[in-house]
């Protein structure tokens with residue numbers, strides 16, 4: 001599969017390219033020099049209007065996601081939540097409001113500037129049931145069987161080793177734990193020429209995995225009841241006839 005050759009050739013390059021891309025975007029927000037949008041620039045896309053109403057405007061704008069994993073997660077008081085690729089911390093903040101003081105939220109991200117932005121946003125909101133950890137989602141700095149719900153929003157498409165991400169998610173979830181994610185996938189294999197375009201990959205486009213392979217990789221990690229909840233925002237990947245689009249997926253650890 002094309003994605004495997006990408007892993008062997010470019011895994012370090014991909015992490016560096018993606019980190020640089022999001023470091024710049026986080027630094028611009030920290031400086032007050034820009035706003036955000038889906039993947040490329042911050043956007044807050046996909047959330048119900050009232051979900052963000054209680055947050056300061058600049059905190060609510062610190063979103064590079066491609067959907068709303070929070071509604072999908074149906075969080076409950078007291079749960080322990082992990083967000084893979086937590087960025088500016090928006091989903092962690094929304095999760096922390098829902099799990100309450102008896103719950104706990106961990107965000108993991110590999111970009112120091114994003115971690116700084118996330119800590120700043122948490123301080124602005126004044127919640128005390130969140131922490132952010134530096135790390136790679138392919139090797140999570142989280143203990144096994146310790147998490148009730150895993151979120152991820154527009155991040156796994158950026159990983160050079162998606163099966164490793166799903167194996168790690170499975171490892172850290174408790175039995176009957178839920179994986180609720182939003183991500184970009186494709187309706188076919190991405191051609192090698194597009195795979196080599198790291199800037200496109202960093203914008204959440206050419207790193208997309210074919211949807212059926214993506215779901216198979218989640219199942220291969222051990223998850224059950226894996227299904228797509230909805231699909232939105234289709235676009236043709238430039239120079240190809242492949243469509244990329246956002247999906248929300250839920251899955252459970254048996």
Ligand SMILES: C[S@@+](CC[C@H](N)C(=O)[O-])C[C@H]1O[C@@H](n2cnc3c(N)ncnc32)[C@H](O)[C@@H]1O
Pocket residue numbers: 015018019022039062063064065066084085086087088089090091108109110111114135136137138152153154155158159204
């Ligand atoms: C498109 S942004 C999404 C951020 C956030 N989930 C949101 O919805 O706003 C991708 C984020 O994932 C992080 N990221 C990408 N690949 C990663 C990896 N392999 N390990 C850890 N973090 C990663 C980036 O640093 C960036 O903060």
